[in-house]
Amino acid sequence: MKKFILFISLCIIAIINTNAQAAWIEPGPTTDVRSVCRIYVDLSKVTNPSLAGLTGPFYMWTWNPRELPANDANVNGTGTQPWKNSNDNLKLTADPTKGPKVYYYEMIPTDFYGVSQGDVYAKGISFLVKPKDGGGYGAPDLKTEDLNIKVLAPIERDTIYTLPKCAFTDEIVTVMYNNPVERNVAMRNLDANDCYLYAKITLSDTTFLEKAGFFDVGTVPGLKMTKITEGQFSGQFKLTMIPREFFGVPSGKTIVSAQFIVRRQNYNGGIDRSVGNNDPKYFECK
Amino acid sequence: MKRILKFSVFFLLLSISTFSCRPKKFNDIGNEPSKMQGLQATWILSHAYVIDEAATSPDKLDITDFYKTKTLPTITFTETNFTAVTSGTVKNYFGTGSGTWSFDNNSYPTSIRINYSNNVKDTFLLGSTIRPTDASLKLKKSFYYFKKGVKNIAYSYIWEFVRL
Numbered sequence: 291m292k293k294f295i296l297f298i299s300l301c302i303i304a305i306i307n308t309n310a311q312a313a314w315i316e317p318g319p320t321t322d323v324r325s326v327c328r329i330y331v332d333l334s335k336v337t338n339p340s341l342a343g344l345t346g347p348f349y350m351w352t353w354n355p356r357e358l359p360a361n362d363a364n365v366n367g368t369g370t371q372p373w374k375n376s377n378d379n380l381k382l383t384a385d386p387t388k389g390p391k392v393y394y395y396e397m398i399p400t401d402f403y404g405v406s407q408g409d410v411y412a413k414g415i416s417f418l419v420k421p422k423d424g425g426g427y428g429a430p431d432l433k434t435e436d437l438n439i440k441v442l443a444p445i446e447r448d449t450i451y452t453l454p455k456c457a458f459t460d461e462i463v464t465v466m467y468n469n470p471v472e473r474n475v476a477m478r479n480l481d482a483n484d485c486y487l488y489a490k491i492t493l494s495d496t497t498f499l500e501k502a503g504f505f506d507v508g509t510v511p512g513l514k515m516t517k518i519t520e521g522q523f524s525g526q527f528k529l530t531m532i533p534r535e536f537f538g539v540p541s542g543k544t545i546v547s548a549q550f551i552v553r554r555q556n557y558n559g560g561i562d563r564s565v566g567n568n569d570p571k572y573f574e575c576k
Numbered sequence: 577m578k579r580i581l582k583f584s585v586f587f588l589l590l591s592i593s594t595f596s597c598r599p600k601k602f603n604d605i606g607n608e609p610s611k612m613q614g615l616q617a618t619w620i621l622s623h624a625y626v627i628d629e630a631a632t633s634p635d636k637l638d639i640t641d642f643y644k645t646k647t648l649p650t651i652t653f654t655e656t657n658f659t660a661v662t663s664g665t666v667k668n669y670f671g672t673g674s675g676t677w678s679f680d681n682n683s684y685p686t687s688i689r690i691n692y693s694n695n696v697k698d699t700f701l702l703g704s705t706i707r708p709t710d711a712s713l714k715l716k717k718s719f720y721y722f723k724k725g726v727k728n729i730a731y732s733y734i735w736e737f738v739r740l
Binding site for chain 2: 447453454455456461462464466516521522523528530531532574575
């Protein structure tokens with residue numbers, strides 16, 4: 291019986307170790323890769339044992355989302371045998387607060403790799419860790435296995451948002467209402483004919499404009515939003531406009547910000563309106 | 577008799593191997609279609625999209641229905657001249673509406689350069705090739721904003737035109 295319990299315990303420990311995370315990105319798996327991030331590796335959790343007896347320094351060798359060319363300051367290795375001469379710019383820093391064998395590399399991924407944020411989210415970050423001289427050329431390689439980190443794009447939009455995010459007074463702007471994720475569950479699955487937009491805009495001279503008062507919105511056909519029935523925005527509603535014309539913004543003034551609320555055509559209280567979207571949307575990319 | 581039979585079989589195999597390996601002759605595919613001629617037509621807008629380039633994951637939204645609330649723009653390319661009819665449309669993105677045009681590369685164009693009548697220049701990216709047989713013309717234009725002196729991409733439009 292003791293042997294059986296010991297066996298089961300060992301199996302559980304083995305499973306935990308197998309699934310333990312050897313590499314990750316901070317601040318978290320959902321990260322804005324246009325800001326500073328840390329790529330972490332825990333060498334006690336990698337499966338390739340070739341670095342086990344080494345104490346460092348260690349270097350990152352990376353190829354995804356893009357392998358940097360030979361003339362780049364952050365190329366993986368330099369000289370005629372780059373694998374034996376890692377780039378000092380890619381030296382990892384120890385982080386003993388996270389573990390005795392935890393190291394990180396700090397970067398802004400889009401700047402470091404010279405790619406768009408979309409590339410980072412699509413391809414992830416792939417790298418391995420090695421000493422400056424990674425062996426090879428007849429000698430055994432000294433390196434971890436390939437480590438792959440999937441990076442998720444942050445959800446940056448409210449339930450009501452403008453598309454483009456960078457909205458201008460004199461350009462085409464679409465106010466979008468992401469009805470499927472509405473926090474007021476009574477408002478979800480709105481009928482195509484039952485979605486109206488209330489908008490209050492603040493102008494550059496601090497005055498306000500409304501197309502209609504909140505309680506009158508349901509009687510103004512121009513404030514009816516259109517339901518999108520196919521594609522990536524399916525289920526959402528939209529209202530496209532050129533704000534200056536739509537709101538009658540006088541010449542010489544621009545929109546500073548806008549507040550949006552979506553409601554049903556017939557309003558009978560709080561259950562008939564969107565919630566939690568009162569943050570102003572700033573115009574002119576301010 | 578055996579010899580004759582052997583020779584016959586040998587020549588038969590030789591002729592099969594020789595002729596079966598001969599490459600087929602292809603018909604002449606003719607001259608490469610002229611993109612210059614492909615563009616020369618009057619085009620009317622059929623679809624419009626906006627791409628939110630400043631968003632973390634750029635999204636493409638169809639805004640054709642907004643364009644359809646007013647007159648659809650048309651553009652005409654002749655051998656050297658460009659005209660656009662934008663009166664009554666939701667918004668004019670074609671300057672003075674007249675000028676001259678050129679490709680960046682006449683054989684393999686990736687963009688159209690417009691020199692408007694007031695000497696203002698503009699460039700539209702080509703979304704696909706434009707041969708005489710191509711039914712649609714796709715133009716893309718990106719817009720930028722400056723923040724703290726840094727130029728950032730804000731959004732792009734894709735306009736799809738069909739031959740009128």
